[in-house]
Structures are given as C-alpha cells and as structure tokens.
Amino acid sequence: MPHFELVWSAGAAGIPVPAEREADLRPLTRWLRGRGRALTPDDVAQAVAFMHEHARAAVRATADLDLILTPTLAELPSPIGAIRDDADPSADFEAQKRFTPFTSPYNMTGQPAVSLPLHWTNEGLPVGIQLVGQPMREATVLRVSAQLERARPWANRHPEVW
Numbered sequence: 001m002p003h004f005e006l007v008w009s010a011g012a013a014g015i016p017v018p019a020e021r022e023a024d025l026r027p028l029t030r031w032l033r034g035r036g037r038a039l040t041p042d043d044v045a046q047a048v049a050f051m052h053e054h055a056r057a058a059v060r061a062t063a064d065l066d067l068i069l070t071p072t073l074a075e076l077p078s079p080i081g082a083i084r085d086d087a088d089p090s091a092d093f094e095a096q097k098r099f100t101p102f103t104s105p106y107n108m109t110g111q112p113a114v115s116l117p118l119h120w121t122n123e124g125l126p127v128g129i130q131l132v133g134q135p136m137r138e139a140t141v142l143r144v145s146a147q148l149e150r151a152r153p154w155a156n157r158h159p160e161v162w
Contacts, residue, residue: 001097003054004108006047009036031089055109059135066140070102072115072128102130112138114145117154124159 012029013036022030062068083095097104106113112133117126133141149155 001104003047003050004104005093006035006039006043007051008032010039010044010047011036013037013039027086028084028089028092031093051108058105058109059111063134066134066137067144068132070130070132072100072102072130074099074101076121076127077125106130106132109135111135112141114141116145116148117157118148118152120157124157126154126157126159 009032012032013034015033017025017033022033025033078099083092083099085092085095103113103115112135113130115128115130117128119127119129121127131141131144
C-alpha cells in the first residue's frame with residue numbers, strides 16, 4: 001500500500017491544474033498533490049517497480065482461478081461525506097483506504113474487476129461483491145456479471161433516499 005500511495009500521489013501531482021485553480025480542489029486532492037510534488041523521480045520509479053513486481057506475483061499466485069470474489073467495501077455503504085475529513089486530509093485518506101481495501105490491489109495489478117450490487121440491507125442499501133478476472137480476460141468478468149444480473153436484477157433497485 002505505501003508504494004501505491006506514492007504512485008497515486010505522483011499521479012495527482014502530475015495532473016495539470018492552473019495555479020489560480022488549485023484552491024478549488026478538495027483538501028484531499030491538494031494534500032495528495034503536495035505529497036506527490038515532494039517525491040523525487042527515483043522515489044516514483046522505485047514505487048512503480050515494487051508495484052509491478054508484486055502485481056506480477058499476485059497474478060501468478062491466482063493464475064489457476066477464472067475469477068476472484070471479494071467484498072466491494074469493508075463496511076456497509078455510508079452516507080455521502082461520512083468518511084470525508086477536509087480538516088485532516090491524511091485522516092480522510094486513511095478512512096478511504098479502510099472503507100475500500102478490496103479494490104486497491106486490483107488497481108495495482110490492472111486486472112479487470114467489477115462491483116455488483118447482489119445484496120440489499122433491510123434499509124434498501126446495496127451491498128456489493130467484486131469479481132476480479134485474469135489479465136486481458138474482461139470477457140469472462142462481463143459474461144459472469146451479465147449472468148448474475150439476469151439472475152438477480154438490480155437495474156431498477158435503489159435506496160429510498162434516491
């Protein structure tokens with residue numbers, strides 16, 4: 001995760017934003033950009049190399065699997081803004097990582113993945129599962145997703161607050 005965070009920060013810093021618009025960005029984005037600007041090219045290269053090495057190892061470790069099934073989130077959906085902390089962007093980022101720990105690994109490996117709302121709480125909130133496929137096997141992920149949607153349709157379901 002620390003290597004992913006460095007690359008994420010470098011990516012945020014690399015997005016061209018006119019200086020006069022920087023203040024319009026969310027505090028978290030400004031914080032990430034500041035972290036990214038503090039990195040040296042060597043820091044970023046080492047982080048990318050580490051991520052690639054571990055991504056290849058993760059793909060090799062699961063190469064005999066057609067799909068990997070995980071939760072989408074670590075907890076039930078929260079109200080909009082519940083984990084946001086503009087006063088402390090570092091705490092905001094930590095809260096986001098705790099909320100979505102199952103998706104980040106596949107941002108690093110580049111494997112195709114999808115979140116599907118296959119369960120609903122008593123309050124009508126969707127609970128997602130994540131299906132992850134092998135590299136360049138998007139068709140498998142999409143076929144299984146379509147089969148699940150036919151078996152458990154969700155297109156017309158939404159929480160009452162919508």
